[in-house]
Amino acid sequence: MAAIELSYAARVHxxxxxxxxxxxxxxxxxxxxxxxxxxxxxxxxxxxxxxxxDASGGDAAGGDASGGGALRLPPVNAKAxxxxxxxxxxxxxVALVTRDRNAAPLAGVYNICYINGFQIQPDExxxxxxxxxDLILRDGGTPVVDxxxxxxxxxxxxxxxxxxVAAIVDAWIDGCQAAGFDAIEIDNLDSYTRSHDxxxxxxxxxxxxxxxxxxxxxxxxxxxxxxxxxVARKAELGTDFATAEECDRYDECDAYRxxxxxxxxxxxxxxxxxxxxxxxxxxxxIVLRDVDLVTPTTSGYVYDxx
Numbered sequence: 001m002a003a004i005e006l007s008y009a010a011r012v013h014x015x016x017x018x019x020x021x022x023x024x025x026x027x028x029x030x031x032x033x034x035x036x037x038x039x040x041x042x043x044x045x046x047x048x049x050x051x052x053x054d055a056s057g058g059d060a061a062g063g064d065a066s067g068g069g070a071l072r073l074p075p076v077n078a079k080a081x082x083x084x085x086x087x088x089x090x091x092x093x094v095a096l097v098t099r100d101r102n103a104a105p106l107a108g109v110y111n112i113c114y115i116n117g118f119q120i121q122p123d124e125x126x127x128x129x130x131x132x133x134d135l136i137l138r139d140g141g142t143p144v145v146d147x148x149x150x151x152x153x154x155x156x157x158x159x160x161x162x163x164x165v166a167a168i169v170d171a172w173i174d175g176c177q178a179a180g181f182d183a184i185e186i187d188n189l190d191s192y193t194r195s196h197d198x199x200x201x202x203x204x205x206x207x208x209x210x211x212x213x214x215x216x217x218x219x220x221x222x223x224x225x226x227x228x229x230x231v232a233r234k235a236e237l238g239t240d241f242a243t244a245e246e247c248d249r250y251d252e253c254d255a256y257r258x259x260x261x262x263x264x265x266x267x268x269x270x271x272x273x274x275x276x277x278x279x280x281x282x283x284x285x286i287v288l289r290d291v292d293l294v295t296p297t298t299s300g301y302v303y304d305x306x
Contacts, residue, residue: 071221072182074110074241076262079305080285084114085293091303096265096285098185098243101172105180112223112243113176117169117211118188118204119151128152135165139196146194153191156207157199166210173215183221185243186211190227201229205236212238223265228252231259243267248277253284271304278306 078095087103097105098112105111120128120136128136137144137155144153156162173184189208192199208224215222216238224230224239228247241263247253248268256264266286268274274288288304295301 071216071219071240072110073221073263074112074183074223074265074285076285077283078110078285080265080287081303081305082267082287082289082293083295085298086295088295088297091305094305098265101176105182110183111181112183112185113173113179113181113220114185114187115169115172115176116151116188117154117165117186118156118191118207119146119149119153122150125152128154132164132168135161137195137198139198144194144196144198146188146191151188153195153199155198156203159206162203162207162210165207166214169211170214173211173220174218177218177220181220183223183241184211184215185223185225187225189225189230201233205230205233208237208239224260228255231255234259241265245269246273248280248286249273253277253281257281257284274304274306282306 074096079091079093080096080098081090081094083090083097083099083103087099087106090097090106090109094109096110096112098114099105100114105113135155137153137157145151146153154165156165169186176184186208189204192201192204204227212222221240222238223241223243224234224237225243226245228244230237231242240260242256242260243265244252244256245267246269247256247264247266249270253264253266262283264284266277266281266284268277268286268288269291271288274286277284277286286306288302290300290302292300296303
């Protein structure tokens with residue numbers, strides 16, 4: 001009986017030693033496994049391109065959150081048209097068109113979808129007043145209005161309100177993506193400068209970051225519209241290119257180029273500024289338009305490009 005008990009104890013000892021050896025081998029294998037959680041946390045990807053790189057060699061922003069690969073930016077120095085007052089067949093040679101989100105994109109060109117994300121256009125006032133009256137910016141109970149364009153400002157003063165506004169704007173971005181647009185332009189980033197000091201730049205940057213994150217998630221590039229003083233915060237904004245109105249007139253084109261290189265689309269409304277811009281910035285897309293952006297069949301239509 002004693003011999004049997006000794007033999008049994010020896011077997012238990014050997015099994016214990018074997019278990020320890022197997023555990024050590026398993027740990028070593030896990031440390032060298034490229035798919036281990038530690039590697040995933042570091043973002044290591046065997047054989048892959050570095051995050052944000054463009055293996056094709058073309059212009060690209062960082063990969064989008066949907067896994068659709070690198071974003072396609074607007075072509076540099078392309079002949080452009082700015083059609084916010086109504087869609088129409090553009091002049092010959094136009095390769096880049098910006099249209100309102102309610103218009104259809106144009107086949108065969110790069111299409112940017114315009115969204116007013118910080119102010120309420122007059123034809124959308126009823127929607128906001130009825131469905132989202134708490135998101136209208138008010139000063140002492142009275143809505144704050146951009147009197148130049150008769151547009152009420154949207155309240156982005158708190159994180160909760162910014163999330164609510166983003167839910168609305170994100171749905172519009174989804175509509176642009178479904179329609180076939182390539183990129184998004186969000187207007188009135190500078191609404192805080194007209195807010196009776198109820199909003200500040202930080203509010204605008206935080207809201208824009210939410211819009212940009214969603215645009216990237218559905219595979220669309222997104223542009224900064226105006227506000228040259230915020231170019232230095234490009235990384236916070238999450239923007240990929242810029243659309244700058246009258247940057248030659250106000251000597252701001254260099255500020256946009258400092259942040260976006262040649263990925264800047266310039267809209268001028270005076271012939272002298274347009275011609276000066278074409279001379280000084282031959283590598284940018286520069287458009288001359290009438291202020292009301294009317295269609296060619298409407299009196300007052302103006303268009304030129306370089």
